[in-house]
Amino acid sequence: MPGEPRECRKHAWRCAELANSARSPELKQRLVELSRNWLKLAIELEKAHALLQTDEEYLSPPVKGRFRAS
Numbered sequence: 001m002p003g004e005p006r007e008c009r010k011h012a013w014r015c016a017e018l019a020n021s022a023r024s025p026e027l028k029q030r031l032v033e034l035s036r037n038w039l040k041l042a043i044e045l046e047k048a049h050a051l052l053q054t055d056e057e058y059l060s061p062p063v064k065g066r067f068r069a070s
Helices: 005-020 025-059
Strands: none
Touching: 005 025
16 A cells, blocks of 8 residues: 555654744745644554454465365
């Protein structure tokens, strides 16, 4: 799946850092919003990764020899 939560969190952190040094309130507000959006994306990606992992485990073929044919 494209997208890595870790990278999104790095972008969020960078936006927060930039917001702290922003000279205008408008720029600061926009950077804070971007930081929050990056964090939301990271959380959504983590949920999607967990769901895909669960689906893969559920749908994977049985281990050879685990089940006997009747």
